Every structure is written in C-alpha cells, then in structure tokens.
Amino acid sequence: MLELKNITKRVGADLHIHPTSLVFKPGTFNILLGTTLAGKTTLMQLMAGLEKPSLGEVWFGGVNVTGVPVQKRNVSMVYQQFINYPNMSVFDNIASPLRVGRVDAGEIKRRVGAMAELMRISAMLDRRPSELSGGQQQRTAMARALVKQSDLILLDEPLANLDFKLREEMRDELPKLFGERDCVVVYATTEPTEALLFGGHTAALHQGRVVDFGPTGEIYRKPASLTGAQVFSEPPINTVKAVKSGHIISAGGALSWVAPEDLADGDYTVGIRAHHVTPFETIGSVPVDGTIKIAELSGSESMIHFDAFGGDWVSLSHGVHPFEAGAKATLYADMASCFYFAPDGSLVRSGEAAGGR
Secondary structure (H helix, E strand, O other), X not given: OEEEEEEEEEEOOEEEEEEEEEEEOOOEEEEEEOOOOOOHHHHHHHHHOOOOOOEEEEXXXXXXXXXXXXXXXXXEEEOOOXXXXXXXXXXXXXXXXXXXXOOOHHHHHHHHHHHHHHOOOHHHOOOOHHHOOHHHHHHHHHHHHHHOOOOEEEEEOOOOOOOHHHHHHHHHHHHHHHHOOOOEXXXXXXXXXXXXXXXXXXXXXXXXXXXXXXXXXXXXXXXXXXXXXXXOOOOOOEEEEEEEEOOEEEEOOOEEEXXXXXXXXXXXXXXXXXXXXXXXXXXXXXXXXXXXXXXXXXXXXXXXXXXXXXXXXXXXXXXXXXXXXXXXXEEEEOHHHOEEEOOOOEEEEEOHHHHOO
C-alpha cells in the first residue's frame, strides 16, 4: 500500500503541492487527472523518491520511505518524453533492469520477449533507439519499466506520443496487464475520457491540490465541487449563475425551468456538461440562445462553441450540425442532467448521478 501522509512540496516561496493525503492499495489502477502544471508529475516524483516532500511522509508497504532514495526502492516510472540508452539495442534496453537485478538469462529472454510482443516491437529488438520512430522509442521505454515487475509503477502520460491506433490498444491492455499483479499503479493524464476508460480510482488535481478522490465513475457523476467538475470535463463544463425561488429556477435573465423538489431556495452555480447541450430539442430540455463562435465537425460529432449568458458555452452532440460563425442560434440544455453548486463551490445536487452519462 502506498500512503501519502499530509505531504507538501515547496520550491522557494511557491507551494507546488498543497497538503495531500492519499492511500493507494495494492492491485489497484489509480489515475492522477489534471491539466498541465496541475502538479501530477511533482506528485509522482514525491511518490518515487525522486523528490523529497517539504513536509509530511511517504509510506509504502507499512514502511516510512520518505528519505529512501529511488535507487533503493522497487519502483518504475515512465515519462511522456521517452528515455532510452542510445548505445544499447532495444532488447538490451528492456533487459537492463533485469540484469541489474541478476535475473537469469533464460528468464530475461522470456520476459523481454513477452513485453516486446505486448508493445508491438518484437521485430525491432536488434535495433538501436536512433533507428526507431518516436512512438517505437516510447514503447521501448515503457517495456523497460514494465518488465521489472515493480511494486510501484508510475506512468506519466506515457501514451501521449503513440499513434491513435496503438494508443487505443494500450488503453485496453494496460489495466489487464496489471490486473494479476499485486502492485500499485499510478497513471497521470490530462484527458477525462482516458480516466473514464481506465476506471479504477481517480485523484482530480487543480493547482497543486487534490480536489476530489474516489472511484472514477463516482467522482465523474458526483464531483465534490465545481472545481472537481471542471477538472473532470472535456470540453469544459458550461456554467451559469442561477436563483431558485419556489418551484422555478431562473438563470442569466433569459432561462428558467422547474426546480427539483429537493433543492432549497437560494443562489447556485449551475453546471452542465457539453454532451447535455444539443442543437435539437429533447424531452425536458430548455432553449439557450447564443451567438455561434465556431462549429467543429467530425464524421460523427459536432462541437459548437457559442456565447451565452456573457460566457463561452460548448455543445457536443452526435451527427453533423453545421452552423455559421456569427449567426444567432438556439441550442437546448437538458437541465435534468445539470449540477447545482453552492456559493462556496461545493456540490449540492447532481443530475448526472441520477441518469446522465
């Protein structure tokens, strides 16, 4: 078990990691989700022993390892930027941690071969890294980290440099790969969709703070706060200030709908994810008038950016729905699927928990 006990990381006058306490159990797949510079890499370096916390402790397997250097820990880490030994073959790169661990030659050959097959680089074992593409080099670096069978495996956006097809395959294979291992896996990503695909447990990070932590699907459907919902929404979650009075909620001076019966009168920030705002009317949806900024059309989806209530809103829907930039348009929001946040940002009610995607 990996446990972070109230750790912080300060660099000069700047607090890069605010007080953080987390527990990751053996055999679990855990995700650090946040934008660039949210603190994911720093937190991983603290877990690995590459950095020492300014305050607090790191425990692993019931032992305080806060001052133990990374060389004395059974840990593997893969970065987005691939790192390989340039003068070694791909085989020798992958085999290097096994040789350091004095694994016998037959076992090295077997484990390297199996990992190379998983990473689709079996035909390249005799090549040098300079003879590989960027994606192939990243797969080599991942194979070297995974073949070690460490107690703690840290993956810092490792699929970012892979081509789309292989990235999709690896997203499917990684959880299976670790499913039978009694290790702790921590995977950092900027993509909420990737976190949902992996499942497991997710820690949502924002500006060096863990703003939510729990089973991935649960904190997606019921985030603890507006900040947590923003971290876990791509495209960005749409928001508007609203007032509930009696049976009606009014927002933006031009939008109103019937209030949930269990919602108290008062002021709220209402949040609704982009896939609940569509160009077509649905049962219970309310019209949102706005000015189109841009429409991004793909073969199966339309992403529409528009001005509404003095801010930027986004609609994401199936099908091709062409709109002209600068045109006035009406889109439709499914308010049964929205979130209600109190003035302090805490979640009051989640429609997604009751039936949203």
